[in-house]
Amino acid sequence: MSRSLPVAVERLIRPLWLFLFGGLLLTTGSRLGLMLWQAGRIDDASTALTVLGFGVRIDLVMLCYWLIPAVLLLLALPCRYRRAPMHLWLAAGWGLLAFMEAVTPGFIAQYDLRPNRLFVEYLQYPQEVFGMLLGGFQLELACGLLVLLAAPCVAYVTLRQFARSDGKPAALGVRLVVIVVLLPLLVLGARGTLRHRPINPGFTAFSSDALLNDLTLNSLYSVAWAVRAMGSEIDASRLYPQLPDAVVFAEVRKATGLPETQFLSPRYPTWHEQKPSVAAPRLRNLVIVLEESLGAQYVGTLGGDTLTPSFDALAETGWLLEELYATGTRSVRGIEAVVTGFVPTPARSVVKLPRSQQDFFTLASLFGTRGYDTSFIYGGEGHFDNMASFFLGNGFQRVVDRRHYENPEFMGSWGVSDGDLMRKAHDEFTRLHAEGKPFFSLVFSSSNHTPYDYPTDAITPVELPANTKRNAIRYADHALGEFFALARDSGYWDDTLFLIVADHDDRVFGRQLVPIEHFRIPGLIIGKGIVPRRDPRVVSQIDLPPTLLSLLGIASQHPMVGHDITMLPDAYEGRAIMQYGANQAYWRGQEVVVTQPERPVTTYHFDRESFSLTPAPANPDLEREALAHALWGSLAYRRGLYPPPINGED
Numbered sequence: 322m323s324r325s326l327p328v329a330v331e332r333l334i335r336p337l338w339l340f341l342f343g344g345l346l347l348t349t350g351s352r353l354g355l356m357l358w359q360a361g362r363i364d365d366a367s368t369a370l371t372v373l374g375f376g377v378r379i380d381l382v383m384l385c386y387w388l389i390p391a392v393l394l395l396l397a398l399p400c401r402y403r404r405a406p407m408h409l410w411l412a413a414g415w416g417l418l419a420f421m422e423a424v425t426p427g428f429i430a431q432y433d434l435r436p437n438r439l440f441v442e443y444l445q446y447p448q449e450v451f452g453m454l455l456g457g458f459q460l461e462l463a464c465g466l467l468v469l470l471a472a473p474c475v476a477y478v479t480l481r482q483f484a485r486s487d488g489k490p491a492a493l494g495v496r497l498v499v500i501v502v503l504l505p506l507l508v509l510g511a512r513g514t515l516r517h518r519p520i521n522p523g524f525t526a527f528s529s530d531a532l533l534n535d536l537t538l539n540s541l542y543s544v545a546w547a548v549r550a551m552g553s554e555i556d557a558s559r560l561y562p563q564l565p566d567a568v569v570f571a572e573v574r575k576a577t578g579l580p581e582t583q584f585l586s587p588r589y590p591t592w593h594e595q596k597p598s599v600a601a602p603r604l605r606n607l608v609i610v611l612e613e614s615l616g617a618q619y620v621g622t623l624g625g626d627t628l629t630p631s632f633d634a635l636a637e638t639g640w641l642l643e644e645l646y647a648t649g650t651r652s653v654r655g656i657e658a659v660v661t662g663f664v665p666t667p668a669r670s671v672v673k674l675p676r677s678q679q680d681f682f683t684l685a686s687l688f689g690t691r692g693y694d695t696s697f698i699y700g701g702e703g704h705f706d707n708m709a710s711f712f713l714g715n716g717f718q719r720v721v722d723r724r725h726y727e728n729p730e731f732m733g734s735w736g737v738s739d740g741d742l743m744r745k746a747h748d749e750f751t752r753l754h755a756e757g758k759p760f761f762s763l764v765f766s767s768s769n770h771t772p773y774d775y776p777t778d779a780i781t782p783v784e785l786p787a788n789t790k791r792n793a794i795r796y797a798d799h800a801l802g803e804f805f806a807l808a809r810d811s812g813y814w815d816d817t818l819f820l821i822v823a824d825h826d827d828r829v830f831g832r833q834l835v836p837i838e839h840f841r842i843p844g845l846i847i848g849k850g851i852v853p854r855r856d857p858r859v860v861s862q863i864d865l866p867p868t869l870l871s872l873l874g875i876a877s878q879h880p881m882v883g884h885d886i887t888m889l890p891d892a893y894e895g896r897a898i899m900q901y902g903a904n905q906a907y908w909r910g911q912e913v914v915v916t917q918p919e920r921p922v923t924t925y926h927f928d929r930e931s932f933s934l935t936p937a938p939a940n941p942d943l944e945r946e947a948l949a950h951a952l953w954g955s956l957a958y959r960r961g962l963y964p965p966p967i968n969g970e971d
Contacts (some may be wrong), residue, residue, distance in 0.1 A: 333499055336404075336480050337391060340411040341384055343476070344418055348380040348539045349373070351422035355536055358426070362530055362832055375525040375537035378513060382520055383542040385510030387414040392503050408480045416473030421540035423468040427461040428540075431771075432650070433830025434902060435535040438547035438669070439651070446705055452734030456772025457788070522546060522903075523560075523919035529934065530832040531902060554675075555668040557955035560903060560918040564948055569956060572949030576896075577882050589962050591880045595867060598887040601874025604691070604759040605848075606817040607684070608750070609659060609869075610804075611765045612797060613652065616826030617841040619794050628783065628794045631802025632821065632843065636855075639819075639847035644859045646840045646897035646908070647825045652765075653706045654900065655824025658862035660684055660763060662881030663963065665900035666954035667918070672711045676958060679714040682880055684866055686716030686965035688761040691875075694753050696721060696762045698746045701736030708765075716965060717763075721745065733774025735767040739800035740779060742766060747807045754813035765824075769797040790827065805847075818848040818872055820865065831932075834915050835906035838932035840899045846872065859895025859908065860886050880963045882953075898950060907947030912940055914947035922948050 356363060356372060363369050387410075394407050421436060428436045443450045454462045513520030525537040535543065564572075570590035574581070579593060586592035617623040622633040623643060648658040653670035657663050661683050663671055671677035685695040696719040703709035703722035712720055723729075723736040726745060731738035737745075746764045753760045768775045773793035780799050782792045801821070808814050823842035830836060844865065851872070863883035870877055871885045884896070894910040907914045913927045913934055922944045925934035957963045 333395065334503070335483070336407055336411055337388055337503075339480060339483060340388065340391070340415060340476075343415055343479070344384045344387075345377065345380055347415070347418055347422065348383075349377065351425070352376045352536060352539070355425065355429070359429075359532065359536070362533060368528070368533065371527055372533060372536050375527070376539070378520070379525060379538050379542055381510050382513040383418075383539055383545070384414075385507045387411075389504070389507050389511065392500055392507060395500055408477055411480060412473045412477035415476040416469065418539070418541050419472035420465060420469040421544065424461065424465045425540045427458060427465075429532065431828065433532050433828060433836075435538055435543040436540045437543055437902070438551055440544055441548055441551065442669075442673075442706075446702075449701065449705060449735060453771050456734050456774060458771070521919065523917065526917065526920070529834045531834060531836075531904065532830065533832075551669070555666070555903075555955075556959065557666055557668075557952050560667055561916050561951050562922055562948060564945070564952055566956065568945070569949045569952050572946050573882055573953045576946055576950070578884065585878065589880055589964060591882050591957075591962070592878065592964075593880075595870060595877050595879065595885065597871040597874045597876055598885065599850075599872060599874050603816075604693075605873050606693075606750070606754075606759055606813060607688070607761045607820075607869060607873060608746075608817055609763050609820045609822065610801065611652075611655065611659060611763060612801070612821065612823045612843075613766045613769045614825065614827040615769060615794065615797070615823035615843060616839065617843055618826070618839075619791075620843045623841075623843060626791065626794075628791055629798040629843075631798045631805070632845070634802070635805060635821070635847060636845055638853055639845050640851050640853070641855045642844035642846075642860055643855055643857050644895065645822070645842055645844035646837070646859065646861055646899060647823065647842045648840075648862045648898055649900045650825050650829040651706075652824045653708070655822075655862065656708070656763075656765075659820075659822060659824075659865055661963075662863050662866040662879075662883045663957075664863060664882065664898055664950055664954045665905065666951075666958070667900065667903045667905070668955060668958070671958060673707045674958060676961070677715075677963075678710055680961070680964055681711075681715050682963050682965045683712075683715045683717070684869075685712070685718075685761060685763075687870075687877060687879060688759075689716045689718065690966050692759065694718060694758045694760040696749065696760070698742065698749065698762055698764045699723075699736070700726075700738065700742040700765075700767050712763075721749065731774075731776040733768070734772055735770050735774070738774075738776055738779075739766045739768040739797050740776065740803065743800050743804035744807075747804060747811065750808075750813050750817070751811055754811070754816070759816075766797055766800070768800065769793045769827075815849050818846070818851075818869065820869060821845045821847070822862070822865065829901065833932070833934050834904050834917065835899055835901040835913075835934075836932070837897075837899065837906065837908065837913070837927070837934075840897070848872075856886075858886070858889065858891075858893050859897055860884070861897040863898065878966065880957075882950075905947075905951045907943070907950060909943060909946075912937060912943055914940070914944050916948055916951040 391407050526534040584593045618625040620629045621627040622636045648665040653672040657670040695717045697712045697717050698721040703720045709720045726737050729737040729741040773788045775796040777787045780796050822844045826839045829839040864886050867883050867885040871887045897908045899906045903918045905916045913925045916922050924937045924940045926937040
């Protein structure tokens with residue numbers, strides 16, 4: 322006697338609803354745990370319910386996406402071969418969900434966000450990543466691997482146990498009924514909404530705290546969204562409100578403060594002439610020392626922790642930028658700003674984007690046309706974060722990385738120690754000076770990076786155990802001091818301008834849409850003729866390249882839109898641009914405009930004491946200026962509007 326239709330349907334879809342129920346139980350339980358951990362950031366019950374409500378909605382989206390192939394298996398495979406592949410597919414999905422939730426607390430502890438594109442990008446560098454995990458995240462690594470191995474097995478056994486077949490294959494008609502009914506429901510569930518566009522992270526964003534917005538997602542969805550965006554390279558014009566291209570060009574040019582007569586190219590909107598504020602009697606060298614993860618909060622002379630006595634002493638002899646703000650939260654974002662002067666975008670840094678690997682402006686391309694030796698000196702692998710490819714394709718003649726160190730004093734997870742790096746840089750500069758070659762070099766440190774490997778006998782630790790963030794900062798500062806002691810006694814000292822600047826702060830987190838306090842970094846310009854001063858004006862990383870050119874006395878043409886701060890008045894109200902995930906903050910004076918995906922541009926009042934943003938009346942002029950800068954980067958990248966001098970200077 323044949324089974325009734327309801328019984329047949331129930332047996333057929335039992336693995337599907339078990340997966341759906343188990344997935345929701347897993348993601349909701351994980352979200353509750355994360356909310357309890359971050360309870361101090363959840364103001365009231367309404368906020369908690371909003372996180373949970375949006376969370377279930379996003380979880381259903383992710384689970385429905387995974388269920389669609391499983392439903393198609395009902396029709397695609399013969400009955401006798403269908404159940405095992407379906408169970409394996411569902412078990413793999415549940416295991417992936419479990420693994421991503423298991424690694425989420427460690428990622429949040431480091432980045433104050435759920436796993437995102439960084440999680441995927443780092444997988445390209447297994448040596449560095451596993452060295453970091455083995456050095457400082459053994460527990461997280463062990464838990465993640467355990468869940469990755471155990472969760473699919475548990476799910477598979479559970480499905481086999483509770484979704485057993487009675488041996489009677491479902492009739493083709495029953496399977497067709499199930500597919501016809503379920504597929505539209507699953508597609509609708511995967512869209513998450515009946516609106517024109519499917520649901521996305523901007524739909525569930527409700528708070529000025531970026532982490533709370535991320536808690537509405539699950540980590541598999543967060544990473545999948547990032548991978549999708551990476552595949553099509555995020556374009557700001559698809560995320561942010563629109564402006565005509567002509568308005569973007571006009572606003573960005575106007576914000577430079579330069580007269581229109583200095584803009585020289587009809588093809589490249591920001592290509593302009595820069596006249597230096599000083600006249601240099603002869604060519605001078607430029608060295609940029611980029612310090613890894615050194616936020617102002619760790620620098621004594623900036624009111625932070627007392628971990629940087631060498632930098633603090635150097636600050637007494639140079640031009641200290643007390644209110645310098647990074648453009649982002651990654652090293653490549655800092656490189657992008659300091660070396661190219663390019664504005665931040667919601668996409669990856671141009672260091673990693675395919676269209677900017679050649680014919681993209683850098684300081685090296687400009688110096689190369691003037692006969693400079695141009696180099697990147699690093700203690701790790703030059704291929705990390707695509708740095709070597711970008712540099713060599715855009716004006717850097719040489720990349721010196723860990724392969725070029727003979728018998729280094731110390732080798733850690735990220736390469737040789739900062740001490741080895743600085744001694745190598747000094748040797749390179751001494752040689753070039755002896756050969757009579759002017760040089761430009763970017764020296765990038767790495768000891769101040771998890772798992773904080775450094776030669777522990779080089780310093781007296783400020784705390785125990787030795788391999789901590791604070792000790793690594795102290796060691797990096799020690800290596801910096803040793804370098805400048807060597808440089809002051811060298812032949813190249815009198816001919817060289819130095820910039821010491823951080824790439825970004827250690828960790829960027831907080832309750833604000835863009836936590837501005839964690840974008841503040843140290844910046845110090847040193848060299849013969851630089852008058853010691855403490856500069857309280859707010860400036861951005863993108864202001865550094867034009868300022869350095871001016872201090873070198875180099876008249877040039879380039880597309881950079883940062884300010885030459887040597888030309889700004891003492892009463893300058895300040896400007897900084899900061900990218901935090903998909904949000905961009907444009908800070909000028911007492912107001913900050915935040916641009917978010919799928920949201921109107923919004924003006925906030927910024928309290929310098931508490932670093933808090935409070936809603937303010939709309940400022941249409943500032944909002945248009947901010948939006949133009951948020952759109953300009955993607956527009957310039959996509960259309961090739963940021964050329965090196967060899968192509969643009971004619």
